[in-house]
Amino acid sequence: MGLNKKIAIPLTVVVLAVVVGSWLYKSGKLQKMAGWSKGDGTAKQEATSKPLYTCAMHPFIIKDTPGSCPICGMQLIKKITQVETATAQTPEQKKQADMLGHVSLSPTQRVMANVATVTVAKQPFSKEIAATGIVQFDQARQAKVTAWVAGRIDKLNVNTVGSYVSKGKPVAEVYSPDLVSAQQEFLLALKSREQFKNSTIQSIAQGGEGLVGSARQRLKLMGVKDAQIAALEKGGEPNIRIPIYTPLSGVVIEKLVQEGQYVNLGDPLFAIADLSSVWVEVEVYENEFPFVKLGQAVSITSQSYPGKPFNGRVSFIYPFLDPKTRTVKVRVQLANPGLKLKPDMFVNALIKSPLGPTLAVPASAVMDTGKRQIVWVEVEAGMFEPRDVQVGARVGDNVQIISGLSSGEKVAATGGYLIDSESQLKGGGGAHEGMPGMKMDDKKGAAPAAPAAPAKKGGPLDMGDMKM
Numbered sequence: 001m002g003l004n005k006k007i008a009i010p011l012t013v014v015v016l017a018v019v020v021g022s023w024l025y026k027s028g029k030l031q032k033m034a035g036w037s038k039g040d041g042t043a044k045q046e047a048t049s050k051p052l053y054t055c056a057m058h059p060f061i062i063k064d065t066p067g068s069c070p071i072c073g074m075q076l077i078k079k080i081t082q083v084e085t086a087t088a089q090t091p092e093q094k095k096q097a098d099m100l101g102h103v104s105l106s107p108t109q110r111v112m113a114n115v116a117t118v119t120v121a122k123q124p125f126s127k128e129i130a131a132t133g134i135v136q137f138d139q140a141r142q143a144k145v146t147a148w149v150a151g152r153i154d155k156l157n158v159n160t161v162g163s164y165v166s167k168g169k170p171v172a173e174v175y176s177p178d179l180v181s182a183q184q185e186f187l188l189a190l191k192s193r194e195q196f197k198n199s200t201i202q203s204i205a206q207g208g209e210g211l212v213g214s215a216r217q218r219l220k221l222m223g224v225k226d227a228q229i230a231a232l233e234k235g236g237e238p239n240i241r242i243p244i245y246t247p248l249s250g251v252v253i254e255k256l257v258q259e260g261q262y263v264n265l266g267d268p269l270f271a272i273a274d275l276s277s278v279w280v281e282v283e284v285y286e287n288e289f290p291f292v293k294l295g296q297a298v299s300i301t302s303q304s305y306p307g308k309p310f311n312g313r314v315s316f317i318y319p320f321l322d323p324k325t326r327t328v329k330v331r332v333q334l335a336n337p338g339l340k341l342k343p344d345m346f347v348n349a350l351i352k353s354p355l356g357p358t359l360a361v362p363a364s365a366v367m368d369t370g371k372r373q374i375v376w377v378e379v380e381a382g383m384f385e386p387r388d389v390q391v392g393a394r395v396g397d398n399v400q401i402i403s404g405l406s407s408g409e410k411v412a413a414t415g416g417y418l419i420d421s422e423s424q425l426k427g428g429g430g431a432h433e434g435m436p437g438m439k440m441d442d443k444k445g446a447a448p449a450a451p452a453a454p455a456k457k458g459g460p461l462d463m464g465d466m467k468m
Helices: 002-027 029-034 081-085 091-099 107-113 177-196 202-221 227-237 418-423
Strands: 036-038 042-043 114-121 119-138 142-146 151-156 170-177 243-246 251-256 268-273 275-285 299-300 306-324 327-335 346-362 371-379 383-388 392-393 398-403 408-413
Touching: 042 346, 119 392, 119 398, 151 177, 170 177, 170 268, 177 227, 202 227, 275 299, 275 346, 299 327, 346 392, 346 408, 371 418, 383 392
Parallel strands: none
Antiparallel strands: 036 042, 114 408, 119 275, 119 346, 142 268, 151 170, 170 243, 251 268, 275 327, 299 306, 299 346, 306 327, 346 398, 371 383, 371 408, 392 398
16 A cells, blocks of 8 residues: 555656646747747747847947947947848848948058058950970971982082072082083074074074074073073083072071982982071960960060060961870961071960950959959948959959959959958858868858957946947
């Protein structure tokens, strides 16, 4: 009997507690006691606290009434709670929420942080493509000296490679029996013309002139010049050795015969190249060659002549790509004063591709996080907001802005990383929001840094009514 009482009493207490709890839950009194209310079938904590006010620059300062910040003097804004953020916001609340991503700096702070702004404006912009190249012969200025008749090289006026030859001076003298016979035929045709021209028969008189013309044409086909034919006609004696001339002035790049050597008709004797103008074949990567156009200016520099660029222009773009190097060859033609550029010399090329007037800012104003490019725009005096931009080509210290900015806006050219750090301190996220290695929250993004410790009561700042 005593054992039953010991079991019955606790059991009765538990049953009474369950009944009372069930009644309180159904009547809603339990939620009210705990500060919860039921709505939409889901219990939410009631926001019963009074509105609080904070500083956008110093978020650790919290007051019960609106006013100004005791540190920077900015107007306090209403602190938005998590419940207000989750529910629909009024335009004013949305504006205040956006203000949390802004950073305000006093004139003193701007000087200390070395923050300088520049105005976004359109300016002429050119993409610079750096590439390497090799100096080549100008193929339009190359020629070969060949034997117009079969014979023996009796004399060479040029004996070494690299010698300079002139178009008006002979490079060799050749003895050819066929050429001697052709000269004798020409002299005989001249005598026949003199005999036939006094004939009363017109056909005979014209026949003598035809013989001279045929003999003259044969000598020309053997490479004899008009001046040499005139000298032959005046002298009346065939020349045993006939000089050979080069078709252009230039440098001997190949010597193929020796003195006393017999050659056949068409055999090459010398190779000549005019180096007063050369080509540079530049290799441009496939992601850059669309910017290269015919006629663009190119600056060529060589290690042999530091600080002395050679200026040329794009004359041809090859219609195929090298599958091994993934480059396209671009031909640059330029003058070569003093023959300073030698064939097969390695050089550096800088191709300037004009992009026209475009928006540009200093490269130091753009913060590249890897996935985003951010600039800090001064929306008001001393107040900056982050702005996503799309950047293009970079030339020197400036970078092209494709989208995200408008002409006339001011951006922070220096001190952008310090502004971003300040945004991180106030919980605005900044440019590096969501970057690897940062502590993340499911709803708030990157966790803000710990707030600065407030000044002690009784100090130079009145913080007695602040809630930290």
